[in-house]
Amino acid sequence: MSILTSALGALGHRWRGTASSGDPRLLPEAQLSGPMPWVIAIMIALTVVAAASGLALRNAARTASADLEGGVTVQIVTAAPAERTRQAAAVLAALRTAPDVAEAHQVAQEDLNTLVEPWLGTRPGDDVEALPIPALIDVRLRAVATPDRLAQLRAIVVPVAPSARVDAQAGWLAPVFAAIETLQWLAGGLIALLACATMAAVLLASRNALGNHRETIEIVHMLGGTDRQIARVFQRSMAFDAAAGGLAGLLLGLITIFALGRQFAGLGSGMVSGAVLRWPDWIAITAIPLLGVGLAVLTARLTVLAALRRML
Amino acid sequence: MSQPDAEIVQFDNVGLRYGTDKEILTDISFTLYPGRFYFLTGASGAGKTSLLKLLYLSQRPSRGLIRLFGTDAITLPRERLPGFRRRIGVVFQDFRLVDHLSAFDNVALPLRVAGVSEKDIARPVGDMLEWVGLGDRQHARPATLSGGEQQRVAIARAVIARPDMLVADEPTGNVDPDMALKLLRLFESLNRLGTTVVVATHDVHLIRKVPESLIMRLDKGRLSDPTGALRYPPRRPAATNPIAASPL
Numbered sequence: 001m002s003i004l005t006s007a008l009g010a011l012g013h014r015w016r017g018t019a020s021s022g023d024p025r026l027l028p029e030a031q032l033s034g035p036m037p038w039v040i041a042i043m044i045a046l047t048v049v050a051a052a053s054g055l056a057l058r059n060a061a062r063t064a065s066a067d068l069e070g071g072v073t074v075q076i077v078t079a080a081p082a083e084r085t086r087q088a089a090a091v092l093a094a095l096r097t098a099p100d101v102a103e104a105h106q107v108a109q110e111d112l113n114t115l116v117e118p119w120l121g122t123r124p125g126d127d128v129e130a131l132p133i134p135a136l137i138d139v140r141l142r143a144v145a146t147p148d149r150l151a152q153l154r155a156i157v158v159p160v161a162p163s164a165r166v167d168a169q170a171g172w173l174a175p176v177f178a179a180i181e182t183l184q185w186l187a188g189g190l191i192a193l194l195a196c197a198t199m200a201a202v203l204l205a206s207r208n209a210l211g212n213h214r215e216t217i218e219i220v221h222m223l224g225g226t227d228r229q230i231a232r233v234f235q236r237s238m239a240f241d242a243a244a245g246g247l248a249g250l251l252l253g254l255i256t257i258f259a260l261g262r263q264f265a266g267l268g269s270g271m272v273s274g275a276v277l278r279w280p281d282w283i284a285i286t287a288i289p290l291l292g293v294g295l296a297v298l299t300a301r302l303t304v305l306a307a308l309r310r311m312l
Numbered sequence: 313m314s315q316p317d318a319e320i321v322q323f324d325n326v327g328l329r330y331g332t333d334k335e336i337l338t339d340i341s342f343t344l345y346p347g348r349f350y351f352l353t354g355a356s357g358a359g360k361t362s363l364l365k366l367l368y369l370s371q372r373p374s375r376g377l378i379r380l381f382g383t384d385a386i387t388l389p390r391e392r393l394p395g396f397r398r399r400i401g402v403v404f405q406d407f408r409l410v411d412h413l414s415a416f417d418n419v420a421l422p423l424r425v426a427g428v429s430e431k432d433i434a435r436p437v438g439d440m441l442e443w444v445g446l447g448d449r450q451h452a453r454p455a456t457l458s459g460g461e462q463q464r465v466a467i468a469r470a471v472i473a474r475p476d477m478l479v480a481d482e483p484t485g486n487v488d489p490d491m492a493l494k495l496l497r498l499f500e501s502l503n504r505l506g507t508t509v510v511v512a513t514h515d516v517h518l519i520r521k522v523p524e525s526l527i528m529r530l531d532k533g534r535l536s537d538p539t540g541a542l543r544y545p546p547r548r549p550a551a552t553n554p555i556a557a558s559p560l
């Protein structure tokens with residue numbers, strides 16, 4: 001009886017007031033045995049690529065916008081070459097004395113030929129000089145090209161070149177900026193959908209696991225186990241799966257980003273050069289798996305607690 | 313045995329039915345007092361297991377009043393159930409051991425659920441398994457244990473945390489007479505330490521082994537023999553029997 005006395009007497013009733021814990025041995029934890037890590041890996045990889053695309057597009061738009069917001073183009077559209085040249089020189093001289101103008105220069109004829117080359121051709125015998133290509137003056141203002149400033153510029157330009165057109169460079173790219181903004185929203189929507197899909201997958205996996213371990217859960221309940229203890233076991237299991245899947249997904253996503261980056265870098269021109277990822281962007285991208293783990297754990301917890309509340 | 317001063321369990325006109333079937337427990341009224349040893353008897357299908365389920369809060373009644381440890385168990389908020397369940401040790405008829413846990417971990421489960429530290433678990437659990445004759449099977453999974461061994465693990469799990477009330481459903485059904493007697497002595501030891509013991513059995517020989525016990529008898533869902541007359545020989549006058557004293 002001494003052993004029994006030891007067994008029964010060692011604990012007394014002290015434990016009833018102690019804080020309960022989520023012991024991993026309450027339920028079997030099937031780590032990395034199911035499809036959940038792979039599902040989460042795919043979701044995280046797609047989210048990483050979508051987020052990187054959205055951030056790169058945002059950076060490209062910001063860079064282009066910064067470059068163009070003080071830019072104005074003056075077109076001298078007179079058909080006669082001599083008159084065009086004269087008006088261009090007069091406009092240039094007038095603009096260089098304007099207080100808001102930081103810089104103004106005429107776009108070289110060679111550059112204009114290069115611009116129209118894809119449409120008009122430069123094969124032997126082509127004569128682009130014979131076409132009435134407008135003279136272009138690239139103007140850089142000291143501030144943003146607002147409608148008021150454009151009106152002031154027109155007031156300077158029109159007296160010396162009545163047929164001149166004065167346009168803000170940002171205005172030309174407004175449809176491009178609108179398209180980029182749409183793509184950014186699309187990337188955001190895609191990320192939201194992927195988060196919803198991840199939550200749905202975790203919800204189904206949690207319910208399935210609850211069904212598989214229902215008998216054990218009932219026993220733990222009968223022994224005084226709380227819903228939170230049981231939920232913690234599922235949370236821990238899900239956190240492990242999500243962390244493994246998140247890491248794999250991040251690696252897959254990064255490989256995809258670098259491959260796409262190399263492809264776009266090969267284009268080497270225009271707005272693409274501004275579509276780069278900066279350090280804050282990389283931090284945000286590497287935080288995606290952590291957010292994924294948090295989302296999966298929270299979903300598992302809420303699913304399990306909701307299901308347990310239906311049990312006595 | 314001194315007259316108890318407060319009831320640990322009180323049933324008043326309790327009825328239980330599953331779905332729309334007829335009641336399997338009808339007008340059950342009785343009172344259990346702390347530190348007593350009770351047997352619940354009755355033929356198979358009389359409702360013993362259903363009555364025990366109400367006792368260990370696995371089932372809510374269809375009607376009637378149940379007070380447990382002085383608290384209304386019917387209106388008890390769900391979040392307070394674990395605290396009450398930790399005060400009740402249960403030996404299930406089908407053992408209900410956790411398959412993926414060893415015998416040691418099964419016995420340690422109530423302590424881990426209660427948040428007892430690992431250093432405070434090892435010795436009492438080892439001693440308890442030693443006492444029930446399974447000292448050399450501590451690491452065995454339930455699937456590798458015989459029916460009798462599983463039953464002993466289930467009993468060790470039920471008593472390890474020294475509950476205020478022990479509820480056992482046919483706890484000696486799968487063990488030999490010697491082990492049955494030994495387990496009964498375990499229940500008596502626990503009872504002497506202050507635990508109220510309720511054992512459901514139809515083994516009259518087992519009931520005879522505990523002369524101080526009190527008896528409830530279920531017959532077709534009704535508590536038909538609350539005076540302890542079934543016990544042989546009936547040593548206690550009905551008037552001093554707390555079951556007899558309670559309104560029925």
